[in-house]
Amino acid sequence: MRKIKEEGEGKSPEERLKIIEQGGLKEICKVIHEQLEGELNQNKQYIIQLGCEAASIILKENDDSFPFAIEEGGIIDEIIYLLIKLPIENIKDIHIDPLANIINILTFKQKRVLQQIGIMKPLKKLLSSENENILNWTSQSIYKICYAVGYLEGGGKPNPLREKMERDGTVEQLFGIIQGDKYKDKYIRGFAACSVGVLYKSAAIPTQFYPAVILIKEQALGADPTLSQQSIKALEFVTEFN
Template sequence: MKIIKQGGLKDICKVIHSSLEGEMSWNKQYLIRFGCDAASILLKDNPQSFRFAIESGGIIDEIIFLLIRLPIGNINQFNLVSLCHIVNSSNYEQIKILVEKGILKTMNRTLNSGNELVQEYSVLIFKVITFAIGELEGEGKPHPLLKEMENDGTLTKLIEIFQNDKYNNKDINLQSACSIGYLYKATPIPIEFGSSIIIHLKDYIIKPNNQ
């Protein structure tokens, strides 16, 4: 925390932001990766860092800007690791703040990546967020993000990812199934894909040695 309190995350933001100015080069790509890796190290298993990370113009804003600015083919998994650490160490109210900052729109974009690792991190982030926001809404109430994610195409993308049987890492299918299931909290899930999702999740739950 000492490095963060001394402005370490702000310095990382400056490195990333300056690297996005002008034409992209190999050197700038290296600096972006260096910045993302450094932020990931500072944020991992560090829930106390949240208030610094969400500052206006802070690392969350910078990573969101980065993921929107980069061509989709240039986005790599290391660009998402910091967000993943933040989401995983946040409580429900903090995740709501991340949603208000626009993380869902950014993750919607990264779902378009052809990079399996990028999709893996993206669906994991969606799973955590959809669960948290659903829990905040309370038992027996429809998920507040369902309509939004239907309208902006995110739900369609998650369904397509769930139905894609070409992934080497089958956790991608599982995480997307969980996200879809959470979105249909207290709402009938359409039969066109609902049955297969329910079967998939049941198989996962009863699978031997499942953790």
């Protein structure tokens, strides 16, 4: 895997896609999968980290890599399994880097595919992380996927993810983050609020979640351009019903 990493470093997306087409990503997946069998000792976790690093390098800003990433037994399947299997305290930034690089390049339809193959389960788990970098990425990823799925439903139609995420407790977790004041990173609370907003597209927001809407409105008028822009988008969904 070091060889794949070295071959990919500093290369163009086209050159890195060639590495993927020649089986580099499959080789990484095979190694990660082998390490996930049985007990995850320290040596296995080290090898997995090397695999995640190599995968992250060849996937970064590589728009044409998605069909390879979503193959059965591909890197997305392996990272999902990894994040589910690892204890939450052992999950590091490097473990999510391949997914981060994939999500950054996806269209709305591709984000919906990612949701359909099971990405929301590990994302829910990651909401319990004490690592603010991971929480930042997780809250933004949940928002991006929920927004994409809701947008594709069209105007006046509810977000199909809402009821499932209510049932499995994800909405409550998001709201718990919104109510918390322990985070130094404002994007954690900010995108958790936006996630709640887009989930209640064309649906009545329960009164206990009104603080999320208040925060979204504050962010929409705030000075941070990222939070302002995304909060305005979330409000557009909220106002379809409320």
